[in-house]
Amino acid sequence: MRGQEPLLEVKDLRAYYVTKRGIVRAVDNVSFDIMPGECVGLLGESGCGKSSLALAIMQLFDRVAKFAAGTSGARAALDRYLESQEQGGPVRHGVQGSIIFRGRDLTTLPEEELVRVRGREISLIPQGMTRALNPQFSVGMQTGEPVAIRETQVRLKELREKVLQYLNLVHIPDAGTRFVLDPGSFSGGEAQRILIAMALINGPYLVIADEPTSALDMTVQRQIMNVLQMVKEEFDVSLLIISHDAGVIAELADRVAVMYAGRIMEYGDAVQMFHEPGHPYTQGLMASFPTIVMMQMQAGKKRPRLRGIPGDPPDLTDIPSGCPFHPRCQFAQDRCREEIPEYREVGPRHWVMCHRYEELQSNGP
C-alpha cells in the first residue's frame, strides 16, 4: 500500500450548520485519507459529526444544512467569515477545504461531473435509510435504477440479470421471485442489504456506509456484518464504515479514525488503535469497549464493569477552548485548556491530536 496514491484525501475540511442556537461546528479541520481497497472505520460518539463528514465528502452537506433554522443571509455571512480566516479558502456546498478523489478536487468539480461521481464512483448509504426505499416501486426496479440512469440504453433482460446477481450477492432469499415485490415485503435487515446492493451495482471505487448496523437487532446486525465482510474481501472497492459501535469497526476496519467534537483525534492502523490506543480519548473509548473476555463474563451472568469516559461530549455550538476533549481528560493541563493541539503524524501513517502524546507514551498513562 505504501507508495500508492490515496483514493481519497480530505484536507482541512470544515462544514458548519447555521442554526438558531448558533453555529454548529460539525466538521472542524478534518484531514485523513483512504487508500485503494482499504476499509477505514470512522468511530465516535453520537453527535460528533460523522454523518456530517460523510455528507461533506459527497458535497451534499448544504442539502441537509439548508433544513436548519438558519437563514440564507446567515449562511452567506458564515461563508464570508470562513473565507476571510487565515487558512480560509472558498466555501462551496457549505464545505471548506479540499477533497481530492482520484486526483480531482470534488470541492471545485463542475456540478455535472459531481453528479457522475456520486452516481458511479462514490456510493453513500446514508444513515437510517432502510425506510427510504420507495414503497411505490418494486425492489428490483429500485436496485437497478443506478444502472438504468448510467446506461440509458441497457436492455431489460441484462438489467434484470444484474439486479438478481447483486440481490443474490447480498443474500436476499428467493430474490428471483421476490424482486417484483415492493419494499414493504422485505424486513429491515433485508432493506439494508438491498441498499448495499444498490451501492455496489455501478462498480464504485468507494462506498460510504453510515451506521449500517444501527437500529437492527443482533442477529440481523450479524447478517449485515457478514455481507460487509464479503464486500471487503470480494470487491475491488474502498470502504468508509461509520459507526458509534467499536465492535463493528474492530471487525471490519484496516484503519480507524476516531472523531470527537467535529475533529479527528487519532487516525491509525486498526490493530494499533485497539491494542495500544495513543490518544487519551481513544484510550477511554477502547476501555469502554467490551472485550471478548468481558462478553464471556456476561454470558456467565457476571456483569462486566466498563470504565467509560466521565462526562458528556460537548455541544458543538460551544466547543471547549484548546483541546476539545480537555474537560473530560484526566491528563489535561493549562496548555490543553488554552491551545488547540496540532493534528500531527507521530509515526508511520499514525496521526494524533494531543499536546502530551509523546510524554504520555514515554511515562505511560
Ligand SMILES: Nc1ncnc2c1ncn2[C@@H]1O[C@H](COP(=O)(O)OP(=O)(O)OP(=O)(O)O)[C@@H](O)[C@H]1O
Ligand atoms: N441539519 C442539521 N442542522 C443543524 N444541525 C445539525 C444538522 N444535522 C446535524 N446537526 C448537528 O451537527 C452535529 C453533528 O451531527 P452528525 O449527525 O453529523 O453527528 P453523528 O456523529 O453522525 O451522530 P450520530 O452518531 O447520532 O449519527 C450535532 O450536533 C447535530 O445536532
Ligand code: SF4
Ligand atoms: S491535549 Fe491535553 S486535554 Fe487533550 S487529550 Fe491531550 S492531554 Fe488530554
Ligand SMILES: [Mg+2]
Ligand atoms: Mg450519524
